[in-house]
Amino acid sequence: MRMNKKKKRVDITESFDDPESIKISNKIFQIGGRLKEKDFTQRFTI
Amino acid sequence: MSNNHFTVEDFSFEYLEETFQPTKRPLNKIKYLYNYFNVLKKERNFENITIIKENDYIDKFYLRDYSRYYAESFHKLHNRSERLHFFSGTIDKQEFKSILKNGSTEYFQGEKTKYNYLGHLTLKPVEDEYGSKLIGRTAITPYPEKQGENTRHYITTKNTCSLFGIELSLQSLPFHEQDIAVGACASACLWMTQFPIQKWYDIPIRSIAEITELSRLQGPYDTSPAPLFPSEGLTPSEVASYLEVLGIHFQIFDIEALYNKRIELKTKQGYEVSINELIDDIIKAYSNAGFPIICNLDMGNNGQGHAVLISGYKEAKTGEIIELYLHDDKIGPYCRTKFDKEYKTHWINHWIDSKEVSKIVLRKFIIPVDPLVKLHYLQCFEKFYSWRQSLERIEFKLYHISNYRKQIINKKFEDKENVLSKNMPRYIWVAHIYDEDKKVNTRDAVFDANRIFLRKPETIIEFA
Numbered sequence: 001m002r003m004n005k006k007k008k009r010v011d012i013t014e015s016f017d018d019p020e021s022i023k024i025s026n027k028i029f030q031i032g033g034r035l036k037e038k039d040f041t042q043r044f045t046i
Numbered sequence: 047m048s049n050n051h052f053t054v055e056d057f058s059f060e061y062l063e064e065t066f067q068p069t070k071r072p073l074n075k076i077k078y079l080y081n082y083f084n085v086l087k088k089e090r091n092f093e094n095i096t097i098i099k100e101n102d103y104i105d106k107f108y109l110r111d112y113s114r115y116y117a118e119s120f121h122k123l124h125n126r127s128e129r130l131h132f133f134s135g136t137i138d139k140q141e142f143k144s145i146l147k148n149g150s151t152e153y154f155q156g157e158k159t160k161y162n163y164l165g166h167l168t169l170k171p172v173e174d175e176y177g178s179k180l181i182g183r184t185a186i187t188p189y190p191e192k193q194g195e196n197t198r199h200y201i202t203t204k205n206t207c208s209l210f211g212i213e214l215s216l217q218s219l220p221f222h223e224q225d226i227a228v229g230a231c232a233s234a235c236l237w238m239t240q241f242p243i244q245k246w247y248d249i250p251i252r253s254i255a256e257i258t259e260l261s262r263l264q265g266p267y268d269t270s271p272a273p274l275f276p277s278e279g280l281t282p283s284e285v286a287s288y289l290e291v292l293g294i295h296f297q298i299f300d301i302e303a304l305y306n307k308r309i310e311l312k313t314k315q316g317y318e319v320s321i322n323e324l325i326d327d328i329i330k331a332y333s334n335a336g337f338p339i340i341c342n343l344d345m346g347n348n349g350q351g352h353a354v355l356i357s358g359y360k361e362a363k364t365g366e367i368i369e370l371y372l373h374d375d376k377i378g379p380y381c382r383t384k385f386d387k388e389y390k391t392h393w394i395n396h397w398i399d400s401k402e403v404s405k406i407v408l409r410k411f412i413i414p415v416d417p418l419v420k421l422h423y424l425q426c427f428e429k430f431y432s433w434r435q436s437l438e439r440i441e442f443k444l445y446h447i448s449n450y451r452k453q454i455i456n457k458k459f460e461d462k463e464n465v466l467s468k469n470m471p472r473y474i475w476v477a478h479i480y481d482e483d484k485k486v487n488t489r490d491a492v493f494d495a496n497r498i499f500l501r502k503p504e505t506i507i508e509f510a
Contacts, residue, residue: 012479012506013506016502020314026425029424029425029427033297033298034300036300039281040281040282043272043281043351045231045352046279
């Protein structure tokens with residue numbers, strides 16, 4: 001759901017060194033960007 | 047002197063059925079192809095389609111599969127195939143004979159084109175379990191790119207062939223049906239994946255049997271191994287191993303894990319990202335760079351694994367994906383696939399219409415990428431979606447730098463000469479920012495896709 005949308009000019013050059021934002025992305029990447037153990041045996045059989 | 051090297055026939059269901067040999071399978075590929083060409087006829091305003099069939103065609107992929115499996119079988123099988131060529135318009139046999147005799151190749155290419163080439167389809171002498179012939183290497187023209195206000199995007203390669211000396215070509219993604227003797231859905235899917243990969247990474251094009259062999263040999267040891275031939279299918283890790291053998295990288299998106307909400311898809315500013323939004327974004331982002339997307343699907347209530355390739359999608363004016371086109375080796379090329387009203391993880395297509403399965407659920411994307419693409423989309427999550435919170439429309443796409451430059455060279459923006467000529471990484475993530483009415487792309491932020499973390503943009507372009 002999109003929240004509190006404001007029509008303003010976004011600064012894309014804002015800080016890129018924020019460890020918190022890297023942490024959030026990494027957590028999501030760890031869950032959604034890896035093969036899981038069960039994937040090693042579950043076959044594409046169709 | 048007459049010969050039976052070829053036949054010329056009007057396109058009809060009866061002719062297709064006779065050529066393929068009838069099937070009683072509910073998931074009827076003959077019916078699918080018949081309907082496909084009828085939609086094509088309607089959308090491209092063709093009155094008729096003619097099929098010219100080469101009756102004795104040597105297909106190298108079938109020969110290579112033949113040598114690995116059928117050559118050893120007691121049951122006799124021919125090693126030759128047939129190849130059907132589809133043309134718009136009506137050509138009768140006498141006319142085609144005189145075209146050959148007079149060398150009138152201009153009817154098929156260039157300014158004098160009278161008959162548009164719609165593609166070719168190879169039929170192997172091998173039958174499926176319902177007695178219908180299997181489809182070998184095929185390239186069929188996709189639906190037109192414009193459909194009213196909607197736009198279709200495809201991953202295609204240039205396909206050329208020679209019909210008795212007539213040079214023919216078309217933009218399409220090659221298709222191949224599975225042959226359970228040498229490879230199931232995942233092997234067929236990898237076969238189709240090779241062609242777009244070859245556009246950006248030099249790899250050998252292998253047959254389905256060769257792909258199955260290599261995937262199995264490289265995969266981790268399986269305590270209950272399935273036989274190599276006849277094939278019982280590959281696992282996701284075997285698919286991944288095959289891609290690694292080719293020397294390319296792949297990126298995984300475990301949609302099921304993300305969907306099950308084992309984590310909050312939320313930025314630190316509180317912007318929540320829906321799975322529907324994420325699916326749209328991933329498909330657009332990677333297709334844009336020509337990277338084919340292999341989908342791991344769960345079919346029916348028992349969740350049998352199936353692998354298909356996304357060959358295109360239809361986008362509404364707002365940017366939302368409203369239809370997918372799949373190369374599904376059990377159905378055919380460019381299989382139109384809709385989403386469930388609420389969940390884009392649940393798909394509806396010919397499988398559901400023919401009642402072969404009750405549901406199709408997306409589990410994973412496995413995306414082969416150039417090894418130079420290091421930055422995974424999810425590693426950009428926080429930054430990308432925190433900007434979306436404040437903007438009406440922002441899209442994230444992956445580009446080869448040459449394609450990006452080609453896209454912007456005709457646009458007006460400051461410092462253009464410097465921006466176009468300065469050295470840039472081969473692959474870039476680009477954030478396209480639109481104006482308030484969502485129609486005009488006003489700004490682009492260009493990021494290096496070769497980094498470990500998302501860092502400051504290399505360039506920001508403000509379009510005039």
